[in-house]
Amino acid sequence: MNTSHSRGKTSRPLRSAALAVLLTVGAVTGAAPDARGESARTETAVATTSPVDGVTETLVRVRAPLPVSFGARPAACDWLSYLRYRSADGPAASADADRILVAQPGILEGAGAFDSVARNTVARAAEQGRHIEFWALDRRSNCLEDRTGVASGDQHTAVDYYYRDKQVEGRTFDGYVGNGELGWMAKLGIERTVRDQYDLLTAELPDQRVRKEKVLCGGHSLGGVITGYFATADFDGDRTTTADAGHRQCAGYFALDTTVSTSLADLSGSIPDDTNLPDVGLGHGAVQAGLDSGLLSRTLSAPVLLNPEMMTLLAIAGLGALQDPDGEATLPGYLPLNTNIEVTNRFLFSEDTATFLSGSPAVRDFRLTNEAILGALMDDHSVPLAFLQSSVGFFDGGPVVDKNFPVANGSTGQPALFGSEYKAIPDRPGGPLYTWRNYDRVGDPDDPGYRSADGTPFTDAGKEVTDIQQLARSMAQQPLDFTEQYFPTKLVTDLQLSTSPQVKRLVVHPDGLTANPTLTVLAGDGLLAGRVPADLDPVVADGYQHLDVLTAAPTQNDGRPEPVSRSLTEFARDTE
Numbered sequence: 001m002n003t004s005h006s007r008g009k010t011s012r013p014l015r016s017a018a019l020a021v022l023l024t025v026g027a028v029t030g031a032a033p034d035a036r037g038e039s040a041r042t043e044t045a046v047a048t049t050s051p052v053d054g055v056t057e058t059l060v061r062v063r064a065p066l067p068v069s070f071g072a073r074p075a076a077c078d079w080l081s082y083l084r085y086r087s088a089d090g091p092a093a094s095a096d097a098d099r100i101l102v103a104q105p106g107i108l109e110g111a112g113a114f115d116s117v118a119r120n121t122v123a124r125a126a127e128q129g130r131h132i133e134f135w136a137l138d139r140r141s142n143c144l145e146d147r148t149g150v151a152s153g154d155q156h157t158a159v160d161y162y163y164r165d166k167q168v169e170g171r172t173f174d175g176y177v178g179n180g181e182l183g184w185m186a187k188l189g190i191e192r193t194v195r196d197q198y199d200l201l202t203a204e205l206p207d208q209r210v211r212k213e214k215v216l217c218g219g220h221s222l223g224g225v226i227t228g229y230f231a232t233a234d235f236d237g238d239r240t241t242t243a244d245a246g247h248r249q250c251a252g253y254f255a256l257d258t259t260v261s262t263s264l265a266d267l268s269g270s271i272p273d274d275t276n277l278p279d280v281g282l283g284h285g286a287v288q289a290g291l292d293s294g295l296l297s298r299t300l301s302a303p304v305l306l307n308p309e310m311m312t313l314l315a316i317a318g319l320g321a322l323q324d325p326d327g328e329a330t331l332p333g334y335l336p337l338n339t340n341i342e343v344t345n346r347f348l349f350s351e352d353t354a355t356f357l358s359g360s361p362a363v364r365d366f367r368l369t370n371e372a373i374l375g376a377l378m379d380d381h382s383v384p385l386a387f388l389q390s391s392v393g394f395f396d397g398g399p400v401v402d403k404n405f406p407v408a409n410g411s412t413g414q415p416a417l418f419g420s421e422y423k424a425i426p427d428r429p430g431g432p433l434y435t436w437r438n439y440d441r442v443g444d445p446d447d448p449g450y451r452s453a454d455g456t457p458f459t460d461a462g463k464e465v466t467d468i469q470q471l472a473r474s475m476a477q478q479p480l481d482f483t484e485q486y487f488p489t490k491l492v493t494d495l496q497l498s499t500s501p502q503v504k505r506l507v508v509h510p511d512g513l514t515a516n517p518t519l520t521v522l523a524g525d526g527l528l529a530g531r532v533p534a535d536l537d538p539v540v541a542d543g544y545q546h547l548d549v550l551t552a553a554p555t556q557n558d559g560r561p562e563p564v565s566r567s568l569t570e571f572a573r574d575t576e
Contacts, residue, residue, distance in 0.1 A: 039063075041203070049475050050470065052119040052554060054126055054565040056088045059479050064210040066140075066184070066192075068553060073184040076143040080200045083111045083136040083480055085118040095210050098125075099572040100255065102201065104230075106221025107387065108306065108487050110145075111136040113191050115219070116470050117256070120554045120565035125572065131571050140196055141185055141486045143298070144177050150312070152217070155320040156334060163310060163336050170462055177486065182298040185290035189490035191506055194230040194246065201249055208243050210242040216572060218252035218519075220550055221387070221527070222256030225495060232262060234508035247512030252569060252575040254519040256304075256549045257526040259533060262301075262507055264495040284500035285491045290543030300487040304343040307401030308485035313341075314566045315482065316378055317490060318475030320518075321372035321468065326398070328433055329373045332364035349376065350405045351425050365429035371436035371468055376425075380545045381458050381527035386419035386527065390547040392468040393439045394450065395460050400424040402452050409452055419545070421459075421527065422452050436493075439464035440557060463525070465562075467553040474551065519571040521564050523549050541568045 046057040086097065089377055094100055101121065103114055108261075114136035122200060125132045148168050149161030160166035162173050197217075205211050219227050231253065233246040234252055255259045270457030290296035301307045310413045320331055335341055342359070349363040350356035368376070372395060375380045380389035402409045403423035406500040410422065438449065450458045475482040494503050509515075518534040522528050523544035532538055541563045552562050 007545045014304040016265050022332070026491050028195070034197055037116055041283070043084070044061070044479075045407065046479055048115075048473060049212045050115070050473055051414075052123050054088045055122050056086050060135075062200055064196065064204050070184045070187050074143060076186070077140060077144065079091070079361060080140060080196055081138040081142070081480060082200070083114070083118070083138075083478070085122050085134040085136070087122055087126040087131045089126065090133075093426040094133055095205055095207065095214070097131045097133045097214065098576065100135060100205075100214050100217065101132065101216045101572065102135045102137065102138055102197070103254075103256075104197070104219030104223030104226045105139065105484070106219070106223050107492070108300065108311070108484045109220065110142055110481035110484045111138040111475050112480050112482040113547070115474040115482075116466075116551045116553070117358060117549065117564055117568070120552075121568045121572075123554070124569045128569070130569075130573065130574075131250075132569070136480075137197065137200070138480045139193070139484065139488070140486075141188055141488050142481060142484060144441070144486045145308075145481055146173060147479070147481065149173065150319060151317045151479075153319070153323075155316055155323055158319060159331070160317045161179075161311075161413075179294055179299070181295050183292075183294070183299040183484070185486070185488050185538050186288070186294075188488040188492060189494040190226070190229050190503065191494075193491060194233050194506075195235065196234050197226075197230055198244075198249065200248070208248065208448070211249045213251055216252045216254055216575065217246075218254030218256065218258040219258065221258050221546065222264075222491075222495075224255040225262065225264055227253055227255070228260045228513060229506060231260065231512040232507045232509050233512075239508050242509070245509050245512060247509060247515040250516055252517045252519070252571065252573060254521070256521050256564065257523045257528065257544075257546050259520060259536065260513060260518055261526075262498060262510075262513070264498065266491075272286075274546045277549065280552070284497045285492075287497065287501075288490075290331075291302055291490055291493075292542050296489065298489055298546060300492060302490050304340050307340065309340055311481070311483040311485045314377060317374045317477050318472040318482075320423055320450045321374040321472040322476055323370065324474075325371040325469065326369050329368050329370045331370070331373060332362075332368075342474075347406070349425065350403075351401060351427075352404045356405050361429040366426050367431065367433045368426070369433065369435050371438075371472075372434045372474075374472055375436045375468060378547075380419055380463075380525070381424050384423060386417055388547055389419050389421075389545040390466045390551050391470060391543065391545050392466045392471055393437045393442055393464055395424060395426060395434055396437040396448065397435040399427045400450050400458075401427040410454060411508055415563045420529070421545075422456055424450060424452075424458050432562055436468060439466055439553065443557070444445050461557040465541075465544055465548050465556055470553060471551050483524045492506055517571075517575055519567060521549060521567050539563060 040063040042061045045057045061079045061081045064080045118134035149158035152168050161168045230246040286298040344361050346356045403425040442464045520538040522538045524542040526546040549564050
């Protein structure tokens with residue numbers, strides 16, 4: 001667990017517990033008391049500058065206390081949260097909608113990542129005279145995130161809040177949460193995750209017949225595997241009574257660059273399947289003991305690159321792109337120097353191994369606009385991490401060269417982790433101001449048409465699908481994060497040890513996977529590229545990367561409607 005900026009305080013999780021509602025714009029539109037007379041549900045309007053009209057967004061929080069066995073945790077972690085998208089002209093009550101799509105996020109992903117696909121889908125259905133809702137679920141562990149600095153709307157204010165003890169709205173950042181404070185997360189695995197979804201659905205839609213007739217269950221990336229476990233689960237402990245079974249809560253399933261299954265290997269192809277390993281439960285028991293004791297990190301985190309600090313910085317970069325997209329970025333020079341930031345910047349912005357080792361030239365030596373900074377961090381022709389890649393355009397304003405670190409362009413046998421696209425990097429430190437050519441301007445007459453040293457074009461219009469401004473809005477304007485700061489390690493280890501008795505027992509109704517119709521939408525250049533499961537009859541979005549299935553613009557470069565939201569809308573109609 002990264003602790004490069006932790007001040008060793010324990011009050012930050014408790015203080016940030018109350019921030020979720022405060023970081024939205026609007027008043028509570030719905031509240032219900034629990035048995036103790038306290039509010040058990042809040043719904044708060046969310047403001048946005050999205051150009052997609054006719055969609056109302058709210059942040060919904062439902063009280064759902066964890067069992068006492070989980071131990072001490074912040075008060076906010078006894079709530080479940082989701083972003084609710086619905087037609088502005090549609091019914092106010094979810095039970096009266098034509099369909100409700102309920103989406104589980106992928107690994108290191110929060111509810112904010114669904115903003116574009118949710119808006120596109122709701123708006124497209126409304127154009128056809130139908131009212132559907134899209135619920136983007138947030139994992140319970142995201143209760144630990146403090147978005148106060150990002151919510152200020154100002155990039156420098158955000159940096160000052162997270163790094164310089166500057167107050168925002170009377171609050172001071174207390175640092176990122178350390179592993180020792182996360183004992184309750186040692187139990188936050190697949191069983192609790194699917195139980196949380198069930199508890200949320202039954203609280204929001206108490207009539208099981210409504211859930212079975214109107215809810216479509218699905219997710220992105222790891223969310224497809226979570227949906228598989230949900231479909232096969234039994235929630236009352238009696239397998240002979242099926243009204244509570246997971247597949248009886250859904251009219252259908254949808255998978256976005258994933259499959260609805262109970263196999264993690266089906267999703268990634270890069271994580272070894274453990275089915276040939278003898279497993280009598282000792283492996284799972286040993287891992288659980290490591291999580292309980294704190295010997296193992298309770299969150300999926302690394303000293304550099306992937307940790308709460310870096311996830312926060314992605315949102316801050318998005319904030320700059322919204323504030324002043326064409327202005328010269330000051331973020332690289334305004335951030336403090338620490339090992340986490342320095343090594344991460346080297347990894348993401350080094351032309352070759354020699355540059356990475358020397359640290360020169362560094363990102364702060366180049367002149368880049370705020371949009372170019374965000375593009376460098378998220379575009380598939382820049383960032384060398386496939387699960388963070390989107391297709392938002394390309395560098396402009398100056399010469400670029402091949403980015404041959406951490407792997408060389410065109411190399412064979414390149415790990416799926418890095419993606420298959422050629423990577424580029426600006427080539428003139430201290431030179432021209434590098435700008436960003438948005439997705440819909442790639443291929444225009446004034447496009448320089450950059451090429452790799454071997455003559456391969458870095459990109460073309462058919463491979464660019466996401467508006468960088470919409471991506472920035474999803475990252476910086478949402479009350480729930482686009483990226484996830486505190487992903488529960490137990491969720492992944494449970495799925496990796498799927499043949500252990502402790503996890504196998506959760507698959508009570510295996511036929512639940514095929515009990516309902518399924519829509520599978522795959523990114524043509526995403527995690528499953530080259531090994532598309534034809535038996536699923538998937539819709540393939542050509543040119544899309546892993547995140548593009550969530551972030552793509554409503555109208556594509558070829559003038560056609562965006563295929564993911566179109567497919568979801570048609571699936572919602574066809575399952576009625």
